[in-house]
Amino acid sequence: MNKVYLHPLPVRIWHWNNAFCFLVLIVTGAQIRYRDAISLMSFKDAVDIHNFFGFLLMANFMLWAVYYAASRKLKVYIPDPNLKNFVLGSLKQARYYGYGIFVGEKNPHHATPDNKFNPMQQVAYFNIMLVLLPLQIATGILMWDIKRFAVAISSAGGVKIVDSVHVFLTLFFASFLFVHVYLATLGHTPLEHIRAMFTGFEEEQERETVH
Secondary structure (H helix, E strand, C coil), X not given: CEEEECCCHHHHHHHHHXXXXXXXXXXXXXXXXCCCCCCCCCHHHHHHHHHHHXXXXXXXXXXXXXXXXXXXXXXXXXXCCCHHHHHHHHHXXXXXXXXXXXXXXXXXXXXXXXXXXXXXXXXXXXXXXXXXXXXXXXXXXXXXXXXXXXXXXXXXXXXXXXXXHHHHHHXXXXXXXXXXXXXXXXXXXXXXHHHHHHHCXXXXXXXXXXX
């Protein structure tokens, strides 16, 4: 097996901070939304904790953006501009997820520090990190102080629209967590990808060479 250093320390710290913030925000958000059905904490405590971790998530996102921009690693999230290569790569990866993995085929994508994600992951993470998460943060800030941001809320279509977008994105991210954990078990061992997010190193089987 070859060891590949895929996840630098800043990325690992960001990843686990992000995961913890998401879990707390989902729990406290559910408590706020269903205050009469859930009694894990008081409504005020749920709001205070939700706001605190919401701003922590925002700060964490800013650190992620600064790190990836400064280190010029943001390209790992950008799909191949060559449409033919992107489509063929996506089809190969989709076939692997839908069939190849169940019959023992090797993953067609070989992760490297400069090419961490397969085409399907790139599309998913690009939209999550650069579209959906910023939108979630923006709607959260608007809902944090409705009076202060009344003009912006009105421009966005009103409180119901902003709130609906925030809740819809919450449901999406909650669902994504389950998918993310499942996909994390698809390494050459079920814990390989998860272990790599602690150590930074991921093991990959050596490629066969033709002589």
